[in-house]
Amino acid sequence: MESVLGWVQEFFRIVYNVPELIRLVGLVGLIAIVFAETGLLIGFFLPGDSLLVTAGLFAARGDLDVVWLIVTLMAAAIVGDATGYYIGHRAGQALYSRPNSFFFRRQHLIRTHEFYERHGGKTIVIARFVPIIRTFAPVVAGAAQMTYAHFATYNILGGVLWVNSMVLGGYYLGRFIPDIEHRLHLVVAVVIFLSLLPAIIAWLKAWFSGRRRQVEPSR
Secondary structure, eight states: OHHHHHHHHHHHHHHHOHHHHHHHHHHHHHHHHHHHHHHOGGGTTSOHHHHHHHHHHHHHTTSSOHHHHHHHHHHHHHHHHHHHHHHHHHHGGGGGGOOOBTTBOHHHHHHHHHHHHHHGGGHHHHGGGSTTHHHHHHHHHHHTTOOHHHHHHHHHHHHHHHHHHHHHHHHHHHHHSTTGGGGHHHHHHHHHHHHHHHHHHHHHHHHHHHHHHHHGGGO
């Protein structure tokens, strides 16, 4: 049991040490990670935004080819979402009664469904920039029977915007800020915070709304 726990701890240590992860897996690994985070339900914990920005920083110093990086990661993101849509379309409502496990949390699916109800098809684009939601959004779209032609339009647009903005953001940071590679962990921390900011704001709004409803009846 202790050896399994140690393996899990080491796994997550490597996954969330993004610069070390990129050095370890290279371009092929980056493609696999982007595909898994966007296309497989078990990929919700993977570091998508910080991974793309850091990959852009690596490209700026010549460790990766920026054009090839963007093209392959856009393809991985688009194919990943299409896979998630297929899973949702085939499994449908059965996913909502699936029990929680180490790699699956039903509340993530429910929260994404609520997000989808508010934003409709635009969810596929918006969700690209929201951790966890981006993993479950295509699944929800498939389960909601969105037509594939409609989904594909949002999928391609979202994949292009997400990968280009993140990779090129990191690339130009690396080009214009000297020695930024010595501050990679700070950059990763900022990217993680910014990517979580929408979720934090939504949680605060829900919390304040709940507090307001509790106070109003007592007036």
